[in-house]
Amino acid sequence: MPRILHAADLHLSDAEKDHGLAVFAELIETALRERVDYVVFCGDLFNTFADAEKLRADFRRMLGAPPFEFLYLPGNHEELQRGGGDLTRLDFGAATVLHTRPWELLRRDRGGVAVEFLAIPHQEQYQGYADWPVPAKAAPWRIALAHGVVAGMAYRGPDDEGGATAIDADLFTRFRADYAALGHIHGRRSQRIGGAIFSYPGSTRVWRRNETGPRGALLLELPSASAGTDTGLPEPRFIPFASAGEYRKYILPLTLEGEPADLEAQSKAWGAADYIEVAFTGVVEDERSAAASADRLRARYAARVRALDIDRTGVSALPGIASQPMVRQFLEAWEARAPRPGENGCVDVSAQAIWIRARELSLNLFKANLERLA
Numbered sequence: 001m002p003r004i005l006h007a008a009d010l011h012l013s014d015a016e017k018d019h020g021l022a023v024f025a026e027l028i029e030t031a032l033r034e035r036v037d038y039v040v041f042c043g044d045l046f047n048t049f050a051d052a053e054k055l056r057a058d059f060r061r062m063l064g065a066p067p068f069e070f071l072y073l074p075g076n077h078e079e080l081q082r083g084g085g086d087l088t089r090l091d092f093g094a095a096t097v098l099h100t101r102p103w104e105l106l107r108r109d110r111g112g113v114a115v116e117f118l119a120i121p122h123q124e125q126y127q128g129y130a131d132w133p134v135p136a137k138a139a140p141w142r143i144a145l146a147h148g149v150v151a152g153m154a155y156r157g158p159d160d161e162g163g164a165t166a167i168d169a170d171l172f173t174r175f176r177a178d179y180a181a182l183g184h185i186h187g188r189r190s191q192r193i194g195g196a197i198f199s200y201p202g203s204t205r206v207w208r209r210n211e212t213g214p215r216g217a218l219l220l221e222l223p224s225a226s227a228g229t230d231t232g233l234p235e236p237r238f239i240p241f242a243s244a245g246e247y248r249k250y251i252l253p254l255t256l257e258g259e260p261a262d263l264e265a266q267s268k269a270w271g272a273a274d275y276i277e278v279a280f281t282g283v284v285e286d287e288r289s290a291a292a293s294a295d296r297l298r299a300r301y302a303a304r305v306r307a308l309d310i311d312r313t314g315v316s317a318l319p320g321i322a323s324q325p326m327v328r329q330f331l332e333a334w335e336a337r338a339p340r341p342g343e344n345g346c347v348d349v350s351a352q353a354i355w356i357r358a359r360e361l362s363l364n365l366f367k368a369n370l371e372r373l374a
């Protein structure tokens with residue numbers, strides 16, 4: 001029964017070398033511990049081509065000569081900062097690099113069951129795929145590898161990793177893939193379309209803000225042919241990586257004097273690889289007090305985590321606001337309406353967010369009115 005570890009979007013970079021390589025080490029350790037036959041890495045292993053050049057020696061050394069095959073499909077990020085360079089000329093050691101556009105088909109026989117890998121590297125568009133002369137499926141299992149957005153699997157908003165056109169899900173079902181091992185979308189998701197499982201494992205580490213939730217890889221176990229082909233594939237199992245860290249965001253209301261709410265209780269849950277974002281909100285007497293609070297927060301917590309971003313754009317200043325009795329009364333009344341923990345002992349996160357947002361909106365209204373009267 002072949003076992004496949006599926007990961008994508010590690011974005012190894014020279015700027016965050018130690019963190020990235022620690023996550024890569026955990027990927028390799030996981031593959032060894034789970035005794036997988038294949039690791040399929042579906043794009044954006046490196047953050048840029050320049051990073052691939054700088055870190056390929058570390059990659060080769062850490063991969064070594066593993067008992068599994070490491071299949072590496074380049075993504076769109078390996079094209080960035082490429083200059084005159086060529087990824088196909090770089091040595092990635094034991095890895096099998098799947099460069100060939102628009103596709104290539106590999107047949108392997110590890111784990112006692114034949115598996116075909118249909119590799120589709122990142123490309124600008126996938127039109128004409130219906131004419132690709134992909135041979136008919138001739139093994140119990142066919143795994144397709146691709147790096148891009150499968151139509152219908154992502155909201156393609158303004159903050160999206162953009163560039164290429166979407167890939168039609170029909171490309172995978174037409175060529176009878178049982179599993180589409182995907183990369184590019186950094187949020188983990190899995191769905192069945194036309195008898196195949198389409199999965200994004202999500203980024204292997206927190207690459208940028210808003211990548212919430214645990215990060216890791218998917219483990220897929222291919223049943224032996226007789227049991228499998230009738231019943232279809234079992235869902236892949238998610239394996240979280242401790243070294244990957246988590247993104248955590250806190251919205252902290254400032255007092256009129258620029259003091260933030262206390263973070264000590266929340267900070268107990270932070271790990272060294274976590275990416276923490278703190279957004280200050282509120283109206284203060286003097287903006288410099290908010291800057292000083294940010295400095296104090298940084299001095300206290302920055303060294304404990306991988307990244308600590310403090311966003312002060314939600315803070316505005318209005319000299320004299322602290323002496324307004326109506327504002328003081330509002331804040332007292334607001335404080336008294338803090339959402340209380342429910343029966344499970346936890347405060348409802350959305351109630352908390354609404355409560356904090358109400359403070360922000362009200363203070364901005366006070367500010368607008370006070371400015372109008374001034």
Ligand SMILES: [Mn+2]
Pocket residue numbers: 009011043044077161184185
């Ligand atoms: Mn990516």
